Amino acid sequence: MTAEVQNPKSVDENGNLNGTTKFDSFLISTKYIGTDYSYKHQIVWKNAIGFLILHLLALWGVILIVTGNIALKTFLWTVLFMYAATIGITIGAHRFFTHKTFKGTPLLKVFLLCLQTVAGQNSTFIWARDHRLHHRYSDTDADPHNSKRGFFFCHIGWLMMKKHPYVIELGRRIDMSDLQADKMIMFQKKYYYYLYFVVAFLIPVFVPIYFFNEHWLSSFLVCYCARYILQLNGTWLVNSAAHLYGTRPYDRKLQPVESWFVSCISLGEGWHNYHHAFPWDYKAAEESMHFNSNATIIRFFERIGLAYDLKIASPDMVRNRIVRSGDGTHHVLGNDEAKSAVSAIGPLHPLNPTYNSTLKSPDAILKPEGLPLFHEKDVLINNLTRRNVAG
Template sequence: MALGLLGFGFSGFETLRLRTFLNLPAFHFLFSVSHLLYRFESSRFFQMTQIKVDALITKQFLAADLNEIRAMQEESKKHAPRTEIVWRNVFLFIALHIGALIGLYQLLFQAKWATLAWVFLLHTLGSMGVTGGAHRLWAHRSYKARFPMRVFLMLINSIAFQNDIIEWARDHRCHHKWTDTDADPHSTNRGMFFAHMGWLLVKKHEQLKTQGAKLDLSDLYADPVLMFQRKNYLPLVGIFCFALPTVIPVAFWGESAFISFYTAALFRYCFTLHATWCINSVSHWIGWQPYDHQASSVDNLWTSVAAVGEGGHNYHHTFPQDYRTSEHAEFLNWTRVLIDTGAALGLVYDRKTTAEEVIQRQCKNYGCEAERVKMLQKLG
């Protein structure tokens, strides 16, 4: 499934292999959990524990400051952004992509079936560490999690290796508060490549540094789980992003160490990066805008699949503290399934959602209810 999103055409052996993978018990297990959670959602216990937000919250970690955004955009027109390339990052990403291409070839023609499943599992877990942890929990405070859940999310976030959670959440709060300005780390006004990955290849804009320093991050620094990750980030990444993904296939099903490293470590890491980056680029480019036609963000099916539920970006920018981040069905929003599973186990509480009447009013005033209905009919 993950490979298909890269746009490669499969035929013959590769098609058979991909179809067989989609029939794996682990793949169907996720859909079974989704179905059970749907039934649980209608139960009285769920209704007693779910938190409904009847009105938009003014401090939404962080709602866009439209007046400040307009002023900053006008200011940026007077001065073209100065781009200073960080050549170390350029060479590192070139090396990573070369290694990922080698890993892709091995995954298609040389790796064992178990390694293919392992790559898929690692991508799913790592992505959920970003989407369910760094994004929905810590950047937006869209739900609360008890200590064991926070530890779990921190560890699987380390699989993704996308900076520590405090830094990730800080950048993301800047993105929401000052969207598409020079204080937005990956502003689409500087082009799709910049929004996708170019922002990691250059030095940060001075306006981003200035505005980012104004954010209140005390809630992040007060969390001992995040401080532990920040202080031990490189060892955690070394273990969870590279060492364990390589060693486990060798130890448990006799995979070649060479193949294991290039597929489960390098290719998987690179693919997860691009899946996340597509939210910053593709999800501000192609898709539906039923909730806010004036925003650059869009709802996109394929980014939902690749990034385990993050593709409802027009919805998310409109209602940033809704833990679901979209109205898409659970089979497209595996991160929601993870959070709801945590709630069923008593590890997650205070899940914030937006009331239906608020959504309808927003669509009527700033979006298009007909477009919303059409989109939901397609996406379930």
């Protein structure tokens, strides 16, 4: 990271530049934002210990499941809630509220907000703010879960440590005006912990106890601890594995990768190189990609009148991006040399979690303004294209 020296005359007696904060002054003078490996994150021990306890309880719950010490109804109930929570994050918090990849009726918004609350990953407002920051400053010190700091950090470690100063300051500058103007979003933000207790803890645990005659401890360990931690780790793999192990057929300058494995367990969120190249596409993948049930669910919402104005990247736009900036591994437009430049521990197959390109990964060094979150001109053009094709 490189910085130029400021002209002292432009700084007032409070250390501010033309009325801006010291951090604004620093950003003005900073040429690039990358990863400063000399910076040491400070551990938040209550978070670290809390996650350790939750994982141990979840392991206990998993053991109860695999040893058959819970009722089948309890297991199916747990799977249902885990699936619902996943949809709440992947379709609700991610594709709908953060990236605005489609529009929805008030009924759909309430439904997705409820499912997002079940997931227990903070309020939709805070989730969207952190994710927009992640996209704007992806894989740099301003990214909350910077993958350049290794698998553990971007998977779970970032939640056990104090935020980097860039994350704090630049997070305050992310435009959240659209969500701030949404009364439903702000209601959930205000009453999040009360809502979470009811829909993510009380209901999942109480129903098996009352209706399935499940022991209260088993219900707590399976329906809350195991369900919550397994679902969390599935989501975290999008931040970790989908940034480290895979290929970059759409943009070799972006750290995120295409991961069959992550897509399989996250309902389609692992086509991450495509998603970071076209963050406003509701599919978060090419139309032909596998393991993308989220896109199918969104189209179902459209068919029944709950979702509309689904945004897409046109085939020509995608093709041009592949040819211009892809790493050569695209299944149709790639080349044999790049396609063969992959390795894995064990079977060499895209479903192997370690399937990874041996081509050089990008440096992830960005200008202070970061990457664009939305391409409104492209979105408008593609909406017109989609309507013309449909017509």
